[in-house]
Amino acid sequence: MISLxxxxxxxxxxxxxxxxxxxxxxTPLFFQVSEKDKQNALExxxxxxxxxxxxxEKVEQRKIQELxxxxxxxxxxxxxxxxxxxxxxxxxxxTDIFNTTLTDQDIRAIFKxxxxxxxxxxxxxFYVPGDPIKSKHMSSFAVDVLRR
Numbered sequence: 001m002i003s004l005x006x007x008x009x010x011x012x013x014x015x016x017x018x019x020x021x022x023x024x025x026x027t028p029l030f031f032q033v034s035e036k037d038k039q040n041a042l043e044x045x046x047x048x049x050x051x052x053x054x055x056x057e058k059v060e061q062r063k064i065q066e067l068x069x070x071x072x073x074x075x076x077x078x079x080x081x082x083x084x085x086x087x088x089x090x091x092x093x094x095t096d097i098f099n100t101t102l103t104d105q106d107i108r109a110i111f112k113x114x115x116x117x118x119x120x121x122x123x124x125x126f127y128v129p130g131d132p133i134k135s136k137h138m139s140s141f142a143v144d145v146l147r148r
Contacts, residue, residue, distance in 0.1 A: 020045075
């Protein structure tokens with residue numbers, strides 16, 4: 001039986017370029033790009049940094065405590081989406097600018113799953129919060145999302 005998560009992942013697998021998790025103090029905790037985008041890793045990292053500026057603006061302006069921040073910025077080839085946890089850890093997902101099939105619900109589902117995986121990482125007794133994430137579970141999730 002195919003789950004809703006499998007459908008959302010299948011849709012996103014063709015269109016995601018990068019996943020980033022940034023700590024509340026601005027340090028990168030996790031950053032992974034798709035295999036096809038390895039040569040553009042620096043460009044994607046810069047794009048994520050620009051997206052974080054928009055995250056900060058949206059957090060200051062938001063009236064509702066919604067964790068999903070929606071679309072952040074786009075340029076000639078990428079579009080980013082943001083999510084922030086209750087502890088101010090930021091998630092950024094970078095997709096293709098020409099993607100017209102990916103809906104807000106799909107992005108929300110991906111962020112919800114990413115948040116669950118992140119919470120599982122925090123429950124690991126050997127993980128120190130604030131350190132870079134080196135979890136196999138997180139890496140396999142990212143590979144699933146970024147696989148094309």
